[in-house]
Each structure stands twice: as C-alpha cells, then as structure tokens.
Amino acid sequence: MLRENFNDNWKVCKSVAALDALFYPEKVQEPKPVKLPHDAMICSERSPEYPTAGGGAFFKAENLEYTKTFFVPKEDQGKVIFLEFEGVMQYAFVWVNGGFAGQHPYAYSNFYVNITDFLRFGEENTVKVIAKNGAQPNSRWYSGGGIYRNVKIIKGEPLHISMDGVMISTPIAESDRAVVEVRAKIENENLGFRCGWLKTVIRDEDGAEVAKERTKFHVFSEGTLTVQQRIYVKNPKLWNLDAPYLYTCESILESEEIRDKTAVSFGIRSLTLDPERGLQLNGRTVKLKGGCIHHDNGMLGAAAFEDAELRRARLHKKAGYNALRSAHYPMSKAMLDACDRTGLLVMDEFTDVWTSCKCDFDYGFSFAEWWERDVEQMVYKDYNHPCVVLYSIGNEIPEAGSPTDASWGRKIAEKIRSIDKTRYITNALNLPGAILDVVVPMMRAQKPESAGAKSGEINQVSKDMQQDMRSWILNSDILQERIEESCGVLDVIGYNYTTERYENEPKLSPNRIVVGSETSPAALAENWELVEKHGYLIGDFSWTSWDYLGEVGIGHFGYEDDKIDRFYGDYPWIAAYSGDFDLTGFRRPISYWREIIWGGRNHTPYIAVQRPGRYGQKPADGNHIWTDSISSWTWPGYEGHPIIAEVYSDAEEAELFINGISQGRKPVGDEFKKFYCQWDTVYETGEVEAVTYIGGKETGRFRLKTAGTPRLRVEKESESLRAGTNDLCFINIELADENGILNTAVQKDVTVSLTGAGILQASGSADPRTEENYYDTTHKTFYGRVLAVVRAGEEKGTARLTVSAEGMDSVVVEIPVV
CATH class of the missing domain: 2.60.120.260 (Galactose-binding domain-like)
Structure with a gap:
C-alpha cells in the first residue's frame, strides 16, 4: 500500500x-x-x-x-x-x-x-x-x-497486503547461506473470488537484486490469507553490532495488473539463548552493555524526530553501549530504525502497569480491555527490526507477586509467542514491589514517619527501605513463593536493582537466565564482574543512560543544606539528572568510567574533578548518584584550596601530575569503586595530568588545562537540511578560550535568533533545575554549554542562526536547506 x-x-x-x-x-x-x-x-x-x-x-x-x-x-x-x-x-x-x-x-x-x-x-x-x-x-x-x-x-486497492502484513524472519543465517522466510497477509475487500501472485524481491543496500520468489494464491470475497515463502540468499552479509547490514524486501501483489506494493528493511541474523553461552548473535556471545531510556528528547520534549533518535543512538554507540531498553513503553519506530542502522540491540517494553494504576490516570484504566491489541501492535511494529532481541512484558509490576493476577503475565507472554517465536521474553521485576502487601506494613512498623511507609509508592519505598529489611525481603521464602509463577513464564528473568540475587539463581533452577533490567549507575563495576563471570547473566541496563524530563531530582546530590527527603525534587527541578548523557547529549564523567569498565578507550584514562565548593561535604546516598564532579580544571577563586581529582582507568596504577609535579602514584581501584582512584590535593591553575601504568609501563595519558578568557564557539552537527522534511540540525554552543578549552566556570546569558529557511525548534541548557523554557531564545549556560536545534523549513534556502552573549563577538552559523 x-x-x-x-x-x-x-x-x-x-x-x-x-x-x-x-x-x-x-x-x-x-x-x-x-x-x-x-x-x-x-x-x-x-x-x-x-x-x-x-x-x-x-x-x-x-x-x-x-x-x-x-x-x-x-x-x-x-x-x-x-x-x-x-x-x-x-x-x-x-x-x-x-x-x-x-x-x-x-x-x-x-x-x-x-x-x-x-x-x-x-x-x-x-x-x-x-x-x-x-x-x-x-x-x-x-x-x-x-x-x-x-x-x-x-x-x-481492495486486494492488498494488510497493515504490517509482511513479516520476515531468518531461521538460517550463516556466512555462506541464509533462509529468509517471508509471511505476507493478504486481504480481499472485493466482492469476488480473486487469483493473484505474491512476488518478493530481496535487495542489498545498493539496490541490487540478490534473490526473489513468486507464489500464486486464490482468495475469497472479504477473505484473508497468508502467503509464506522461503527464499535462499547466498553469501549473505549478516547484521551484527559492528556491521549492521540491512536488506530490503519488496513485496509486490499482482492480480491482472499490479495491485499493491510494499517495501520493508530487515537484517539477516540469528539469535540463540542458553545458560552457558548466554545470548548469542550469529553464534557469538553478546553481553548486553545496556542503558534505559525514556522517550523524550530533552528540550524537544516527547516529539519523535528521526534525526533526534538517530543522534541518541549514535552517541550511545560511540560511548560503548550496545543495547537500549525502552522504559517503560514501546519504542518509537524512529528509534527502532536508528538502532537497526547503528547496531544497537533493543529490549522493547510493553507497559509500566497492568491492572493496578501507579498514577491516577495511567494505562491501568484501559489495560484489561486493550492489552491484547496493544501487544499485537508492539510485536507487529518490532517484528522486522533486527535490533529487537527482547520483549519486556512490564516494569515493576506489583501483580507479579499476586497468586491471582500473575496470570496476566502468562497471557501477555503467550500472546507475544503466538506472533513471534524468534525473540525472548522478560519482565523487569522489582522484588519488594511484588510483595508490597508485606513490605509496607514492615516499613510502617520500623519507620512509621518515612514517606515510603505513608505512601506505599515503590520508588519512595525503595529509597526509605533499611538495608537489613531489604536483605530479609530478597532472601525470604515468601518472596520466592510469590514470584515463582511470574518467573516461570519468562525466557529471561529481569531484575531491577537486585544484584544480590544473581549468584543464587542457578540454585533455584539450572535453566534460569537473568538480565539486570534496571540497575544503579554506580554499581556497574560489581555488576559487570558478575555478568562476565556467569553465562546465565546476559547483561546490565543502567538507569539511565540519557537524562530525561520528569522524575525530577532523583540524581540530586542532597548535601546537608540542600536535602530532598522525598524521591522527587521540588520545583523548579525539571529533569531527573541521572543520565550518563545530560539533556543536551553531552557526556557526564560516569559515562567514561562505564566505557572503561566495558573495555573501551584503549587504556586512555579520564579525569573528573569534584566541585571544590563542596569539599569535605558528604552527598546523600542514592541509587542514581555518582560523584559531584565534572571534567574541568577551571575553578577561579579556589586557588590554594583543597580539591578532589578523580582518575578512571583500567590500568594497574595511576599517577597524577599538577603542573608537572607528581602528586603520587596509586593503585587503581579503592574503597569507593573499582577502575577509580582519587587524590586529595590543592588546586592550582595550569594543567592536571593522569598517567597510567600496567606492569610498570605507561599505557595512557589524559590531561585537563585551565581555560582562559572565553569566547563563543558554535558548531553545527549537520551540513545541510532537506526542505519540507523533519530534518534537524543540532548546534552546540560553548564558552571556550582561544585554544578550544571549555570554560565551565563562566556563566553567560546566550541569545539565539534564526532567520531564513528554518525554524528554531528549541534551545536551552542541560541545567536540571531551571525556570527557563525551551521555547525561550535566551538561556544561561550550564557548565559552559547551551544547545540549539534548527528544523528544516518548507522552502529551500539558507537558515542563519545568530548566537550572541554580552561582551563577546556574535557568531553566525549558516545551514543550507536544500
């Protein structure tokens, strides 16, 4: 069609x-x-x-x-x-x-x-x-x-291929041959018996024909049928993480004349799963280096622009990720396409609720009536995307621990399997949440004044729960009995924030396979050691890889003079502030620590520096908090003051130099974290450098320099936009000195204005606590940065973005709209 x-x-x-x-x-x-x-x-x-x-x-x-x-x-x-x-x-x-x-x-x-x-x-x-x-x-x-x-x-035409009617699988995917199985659902809305043929052509990325098939059919009035074809492809290029090759399947319905035509992209690849080798893609074990993402694109809001989704996918891949979890709802088509193109695996999640509402007006109102249709749409949407490897049937669903309501999980899982047997099913379980009827009374007895005891809201309960209570719950017989059925319907058990149970799983069943469906960002070193050690642990998904709007302040540092007793922050908090990437797509320090743990950066260390204004103060503990640090050696007013410099590395030892003077050599890994060490030193302007060693030999260097007087540096990420489309150009605006060093200490009001053949879609900073609007044109820099997003106009021409700040020369960026 x-x-x-x-x-x-x-x-x-x-x-x-x-x-x-x-x-x-x-x-x-x-x-x-x-x-x-x-x-x-x-x-x-x-x-x-x-x-x-x-x-x-x-x-x-x-x-x-x-x-x-x-x-x-x-x-x-x-x-x-x-x-x-x-x-x-x-x-x-x-x-x-x-x-x-x-x-x-x-x-x-x-x-x-x-x-x-x-x-x-x-x-x-x-x-x-x-x-x-x-x-x-x-x-x-x-x-x-x-x-x-x-x-x-x-x-x-009345005789046509149904919506989402072409479904492609690759039951055999080997280097010298592949079988492409095509199933096409055909509908006849004519009044009359019809004869026709389904012609299928497989094309490579250059458009060349690599295989084809033609199958005859007859269909009755107002009838439907499915045509199945097995097509053999010689010497296929397999879709994988490093080379995500995509073919096109053209389906042409012929009856007297061409009646219908559709084309879908797909990848040739195989998936297997077992407790010893874990998840295998094309016969090779893949450990899921995962991040959870919400659907918003920061200052763009929830609008799903193809370029915004592709940008997020590419930045994740560059940072070492190989998998994304769509939390807590089905992923957009635009993001699925982006993951196909970049080689990212996907856990696509169905819903955050089943029959028990978590908010006053959420999907729980409609679930019982609509779940089956919505599951079908998710699976049909995902079926031809090689990136999708896991379906999650829910997130932190309290019904998972109910003897009567756990049956919903079985219904959803079997519905998925009735359509798609090529992928695996999980459920992101929050174990205390599965027995809230037990947990909340315990909390009310032990901590009656806590917000979790009063509200029973799962995030607040987790925040307020004492460690001894948590340990008892996770190891209790009542928990195991209550979740046994819910675990039994899954191919992969998903655990949210439950690393403690990982090594006990084989004792419960030798056939169990587990994924960390949602984990604390700072727990990766311990989690990843277990993932690499055990075949049945297939990966880890951090909350979150990309900062997002809402659930405000869950990554707040919570110093004594700035505490938040509740799970969420107060107004004017706007973002969670828990991502490896901030709202603008700029990588925060924890992102580099994570990449190093995953074997990236080729032994090059990384330096982050804790804010000296908070020296000696202890931040609050929390599931979503890293250190209060940025990668900067520009701290005016703190010369001669104590400061904490952090080094992340996979080497054995690290040595810190300030202006060429050694601050001592230390083993990498301390009481705080593995792949981490720190120096309690004194700030001096100039240069700080980390040198790392393995076996006494230098393996890498990384340095930061103090920034000088800033000027506006403006860089566009796209060379051109296509007129009349939803193409976007992301424009990074930074306060940098003449050597290109970002000045994180200076805050400026930056104004953007656009003329010509474009639309200023949004602009703003990554500040998680702001009263600025993303439709405003003036924004305060956050650690020296602002982002502007320009959308293609309807007519061809040139879009001109002027960036200005008081006391600085304005900069004009031109974007051709072709």
Missing part, C-alpha cells in the same frame, strides 16, 4: 467540550498551525501547582484538538484508505468529516484507523483528533502531549 507523509498543515488548540463551546464561546481558542510530530506540553508553562507534579516536571497538561483539511482525489474512490498514528498522548479520538472513525487509549502504541467510509472523494475532507491529556497525572515521568509521533495516510 502507498504510504504518504501526513504530518503537514495541522492546526491545534485546547479542546473544549461541545456544550461548553456552545454556551461559552469565549473558551474556544484560535487554532495554531503546527507540523507533526508535535509535543504541546513542552511549549506550556510550568508551576508547582499543576497535577503533573515532579513526575511530570510540573508542566501544564490540557486536552488538545488537532484538525487537518486535505483533498482526496476522485480517482481514489474504490480504494481502501487508512491513517496510521504512531503515537498520540493520550486517549485519542478520531473523527473524519464529523463522523467518529476510531479511538485508541494507549499513548505509546501505534494504531490504524480505516477512514474509507467517511471520505468525500473529489472534495476537501477534515480529520479531527482529540487527545485527552488533561487528566493528570497519567505517567510517572514527563509524558508530553498531543500527536507526538508521525502520522501517515495509506492508500491501497
């Missing part, structure tokens, strides 16, 4: 109930033109009074109305026509020409609406989409609002 972009020429306004619009016309707003994908919430105001609260970063949420007028040619009469919505936040209702055409409550799964019967051919038509996002809170994180993923219009 012909798929066309349907993102242009929409209008949006606050949705007003019909009676209110009739009796109170002043409530009706003038619609504003928008181009999809569009996140309305990121453009709204913030207040501590809004019900989104800290989980939703205090943003205002509203019910939204989107409308679009479009012409349908007379010659389309007789065809079947659908709209595909890749994601609407949330409770979407669709009308066409005033007629109710469909609805979909789950905000994270794509859905199709057959609009054929509602259209007027040869005339203008109007589609209206209502997103009921005003009922808050609807998520435990920043959700965004509106039609935040792509929309397509799909046209086909």
